[in-house]
Amino acid sequence: MATAYGPDTRNHHRTGAGSGDHPQAPRTRHLFPAVLRAPLEARTYRELAYLLLSLPISVVLFSFAITMTSLGLGMLITFLGIPVLAAGLVMCRGFGAMERGRARGLLKLDVADPEPLRGRTGGLMSWVGAVLKSGASWRHLLYAVLHLPWALFAFVVALTFWSYGWAAFTYPLWHWVFPAYVGIDGIQLYGDRTHQVYLDSPFELAVTGGVGLALVLVTPWIIRGLASVDRLMVAGLLGPSRLATRVSELESDRGVVVDTAAADLRRIERDLHDGAQARLVALAMGLGLAKEKLTDDPEAAARMVDEAHGEVKVALQELRDLARGIHPAVLTDRGLDAALSAIASRCTVPVNVSVDLTSRPAQAIEGIAYFTVSELLQNVSKHSHATRASIDVWRTADRLMLQVTDNGRGGADIASGSGLAGLTERLDAVDGVLVVGSPAGGPTTVTAELPWRG
Known part of the structure; x- marks a missing residue:
């Protein structure tokens, strides 16, 4: 109604029918469409740098993780295998912190740190047990193993499309290098003992530049698609688990609820002390004075009783307002x-x-x-x-x-x-x-x- x-x-x-009606910030208008801006945007080169750096980092991380895991598992027959395995997991967590920082700087992906390690007693074995029981530690190890093949694939695809695209697009500007310094007419597409095909005519130069332009325009979107997979891997394997995140949220919410309840109690106490309580104290004093004057000055006593009656009404109204502020009956x-x-x-x-x-x-x-x-x-x-x-x-x-x-x-x-x-x-x-x-x-x-x- x-x-x-x-x-x-x-x-x-x-004006709205759900949470999807949230106001949106006004979008910035650009002179050129996104497909033309993308090859020159800083985002493209940040993500390309991330993909190119991923391969050497992943090689080191994969080698370390496999070595430490194999060494730790192989030595489990002795007591030394357990701390070695724990040390390898801790180092993987250190690499994970570096990867989160790299994703924050190049991919603009802010992933929270995983839940810290908490040993029960604070000793070495308690710390080792906390490392081995932590799901975040094993997720970091899984990231170290899975990221290498993906990093290799992303490195090859990104570098190939980017380099071939810009090389073909700018070929009409530097094709003169071949006849001047190499002794051939241009880039050779085909050749045998009797026949050779070079890209040297104006038409072939134009076609090569057009193909290069198409590759230049499509490469940023390929790079973004590859980087999005890295975003998923970093967020899913190197961040806190959903359960840990939910526990942290609930702890924070519990603190907010406790603080709010305490603030409400202080407000109620202050309102009672400064409002109704003060009026009731004044009312009691006024009635006491009226009682003393009742025999000596009945008219003054009647006026004081009348004033006390007004104070009672005001105090009742304040108490109603206070009760309404706690929880309204309606x-x-x-x-x-x-x-x-x-x-x-x-x-x-x-x-x-x-x-x-x-x-x-x-x-x-x-x-x-x-x-x-x-x-x-x-x-x-x-x-x-x-x-x-x-x-x-x-x-x-x-x-x-x-x-x-x-x-x-x-x-x-x-x-x-x-x-x-x-x-x-x-x-x-x-x-x-x-x-x-x-x-x-x-x-x-x-x-x-x-x-x-x-």
Whole structure:
């Protein structure tokens, strides 16, 4: 259903239907198409350098890995085989760190370091056991073995296409070298005792240059395809495992949840101490004075009781506001539609609310969605200078989607350290996503994606 609040409200349609509607940065316009730019782009030469360097590095890495592994396995009959094998795995991890750095510099691929080795006791045997039990160590060894044949193939293909392409493309400029210094008419395509074919006529020079141009234009895409395989190998074999990455994310999210809960408790304690508690203390003192004046000055006592009655009303309102800030009763009783309508009615600008849900998500997700929209509406009221806003809520598969849009001045940025950064951390703690599209001059569209978990 859709509900409008405030004067001069208008109907606004939802601008997106899922997480794919994230705002995109404007693309840079180029004078020439990509196929013409690619042969001269820095990316092409970075990736070519990566492929050419891979072969000698892989030869050394393969030789070392096979030697150490064979030596360690051959010596397993004695105790020395185990530390030798562990030392080989550690050296492979060292090579892996170098490969991650090379991929970061030449392929612009940022791969996180794998999970560190953790021995139980800190001794030598504990360290050896941690090396041998680490899946990352064995993945580094697998990379050392598998990368050599691929590096050889990529080296030959990349160097052949690049060198032949540029040589043929520029051949009309340097074909004079052959008759001047070699004593033949040009590049020989065919020759026997009775017949020879050379590329020396203007037509043949033009055809050779055209073939070379085609190779020059296609070579960058071949190089990128070869480099993409290297990207997959580095990311898949030299980075942290998915399980380790997930554990790290969960540890970080747990810290965010604990910090958020502690901050909420401090806020509640501060509000109680500075608000309702202070008023109740003043109320108790006022009633005590009224009790003393009740027999001597009944009129003054009546005035003091009347003031105390007003203080009670204010204290009750503060307690209601505090309870609403902890978890609003309307959210528990009637769901997101009614709860969001309630906070929209308190916003300083007209807000159109559209909630398209046939069922309710998990209570924790519902609470996060409510406080996310509440925080975003506070930003609209305080910072946006908007004249209208809209709230859209819908479900896409197993995700709850929220979108808050306003026609304000824009310029909102998560990186600026504002409340949006805190919202991002809170949503990350439950595998949610917050995307902000706020160009200068507006409008601002904030899309939040939460797991349903109904």
